[in-house]
Amino acid sequence: MEQPNNKAVIVGVNLNDRPDFAYSMEELRSLADACNIEVVGELTQNLSKINSSQYLGTGKIEELSALAEGLEASTVIFNDELSPSQIRNLESSLQKRVIDRTILILDIFAERARTREAQLQVEVAKLQYMLPRLVGLRESLGRQGGGSGLKNKGAGETKLELDRRRIEEKITVLQHELEKLVAQRQVQRKQRLKTGVPVVCLVGYTNAGKSSVMNALLNRYMPDSNKQVLAKDMLFATLETSVRSIELPDNKSFLLTDTVGFVSQLPHYLVKAFRSTLEEVAEADLLVQVVDYSNPEYKRLIEVTNSTLKDLGADHIPMVYAYNKTDLTDERYPQVDEEKVYLSVKQAAGLEELMTLVKERIFQDYIQCEVIIPFEEGRLVAYFNANAHIQATDYEPNGTRLTMECRKADYEKFKHLFAEPIAVE
Ligand SMILES: Nc1nc2c(ncn2[C@@H]2O[C@H](COP(=O)(O)OP(=O)(O)OP(=O)(O)O)[C@@H](O)[C@H]2O)c(=O)[nH]1
Numbered sequence: 001m002e003q004p005n006n007k008a009v010i011v012g013v014n015l016n017d018r019p020d021f022a023y024s025m026e027e028l029r030s031l032a033d034a035c036n037i038e039v040v041g042e043l044t045q046n047l048s049k050i051n052s053s054q055y056l057g058t059g060k061i062e063e064l065s066a067l068a069e070g071l072e073a074s075t076v077i078f079n080d081e082l083s084p085s086q087i088r089n090l091e092s093s094l095q096k097r098v099i100d101r102t103i104l105i106l107d108i109f110a111e112r113a114r115t116r117e118a119q120l121q122v123e124v125a126k127l128q129y130m131l132p133r134l135v136g137l138r139e140s141l142g143r144q145g146g147g148s149g150l151k152n153k154g155a156g157e158t159k160l161e162l163d164r165r166r167i168e169e170k171i172t173v174l175q176h177e178l179e180k181l182v183a184q185r186q187v188q189r190k191q192r193l194k195t196g197v198p199v200v201c202l203v204g205y206t207n208a209g210k211s212s213v214m215n216a217l218l219n220r221y222m223p224d225s226n227k228q229v230l231a232k233d234m235l236f237a238t239l240e241t242s243v244r245s246i247e248l249p250d251n252k253s254f255l256l257t258d259t260v261g262f263v264s265q266l267p268h269y270l271v272k273a274f275r276s277t278l279e280e281v282a283e284a285d286l287l288v289q290v291v292d293y294s295n296p297e298y299k300r301l302i303e304v305t306n307s308t309l310k311d312l313g314a315d316h317i318p319m320v321y322a323y324n325k326t327d328l329t330d331e332r333y334p335q336v337d338e339e340k341v342y343l344s345v346k347q348a349a350g351l352e353e354l355m356t357l358v359k360e361r362i363f364q365d366y367i368q369c370e371v372i373i374p375f376e377e378g379r380l381v382a383y384f385n386a387n388a389h390i391q392a393t394d395y396e397p398n399g400t401r402l403t404m405e406c407r408k409a410d411y412e413k414f415k416h417l418f419a420e421p422i423a424v425e
């Protein structure tokens with residue numbers, strides 16, 4: 001195989017007229033771009049069934065080989081996850097480096113992971129991807145070294161077993177370290193859940209503007225905090241979950257979580273590896289799905305997001321939609337249509353409307369009330385201070401008067417202890 005340069009041809013099979021095919025090829029180009037690979041050519045084929053040994057139909061392989069040769073590409077990138085034997089067969093007939101959509105995504109994640117937890121998750125996913133593909137990888141290494149003849153086969157297989165075991169052991173060690181980190185974070189999360197503060201999660205397709213929404217809300221409601229997150233025009237700018245507290249002017253607060261973006265055909269190794277990070281999503285009180293409304297394919301991207309949420313066991317959580325980047329469309333904004341808000345973070349328009357929608361959903365079981373708590377029930381005052389939004393505290397002869405907004409359930413639970421319920425809305 002020749003020395004790899006960074007030029008590649010991308011290849012896709014349009015299986016039974018896949019409606020999102022053109023977009024998925026465009027996305028493959030962006031994924032390659034994110035890995036600093038220059039896409040110099042593209043080849044597609046309409047098929048009703050993927051060829052199990054070479055992915056493409058036999059005639060197409062020759063066409064591909066000539067195309068890659070003519071364009072001096074050293075790599076060929078396939079739009080689906082290839083099986084170990086497909087990689088092997090393709091490498092041998094094309095004599096080029098063969099990679100697939102999955103490994104591109106894994107590489108981007110590996111490059112971008114910053115926290116130890118994200119790094120471990122990606123590494124585990126990558127090793128799991130590699131494990132069944134070791135034969136192919138070893139063969140291509142063998143070829144580079146002049147090829148290993150049949151007589152070395154036995155020794156090679158033993159070596160392969162060793163490599164395999166080593167990788168399995170490594171996965172176990174990494175998973176162990178990961179479990180410890182996850183356990184720590186779970187303790188923090190449980191503590192947060194115990195405080196009863198609602199949790200709102202920003203979810204959505206990669207590059208939709210989740211981190212931008214988070215930053216805009218932080219700017220607006222927490223101008224003194226310098227806890228902005230990275231927002232950038234690239235795929236998978238965010239790989240770690242960030243939680244920030246948002247305190248509203250009316251003394252209510254909630255936790256806002258920014259999460260990793262989804263993509264179509266997200267490798268299942270990654271979904272599995274990131275499951276622990278994304279547990280936050282499954283336990284949220286409300287999801288805000290951020291949508292790039294300027295993307296002509298936005299409806300399909302919503303479907304991909306919803307089906308990934310289903311895989312994560314988060315499809316039961318109430319959701320509102322933030323149709324972002326409306327500034328790039330002809331649609332009027334800001335505008336609210338039931339559970340959708342058309343907004344533009346860039347133009348700072350529609351954030352107020354989004355917050356109103358969010359507040360309606362997460363604070364709906366709150367009531368406004370004024371109660372007097374007898375002094376001997378002081379623990380109740382402490383409880384409400386921790387779990388309600390106290391607007392005023394006054395001391396009166398028969399107890400502490402709290403003017404507050406509290407959960408209806410708490411009010412019902414404790415009302416027999418109040419000296420005198422004065423006013424309830
Ligand atoms: N025109 C326009 N661009 C926007 C708007 N909101 C965000 N962007 C841009 O969209 C790009 C992606 O924004 P991010 O906030 O990083 O997107 P994300 O959903 O967090 O992406 P990942 O973390 O990669 O999943 C950035 O270049 C933003 O400047 C908007 O309302 N209008």
Ligand SMILES: [Mg+2]
Pocket residue numbers: 210211212230231237238258259261
């Ligand atoms: Mg982001």
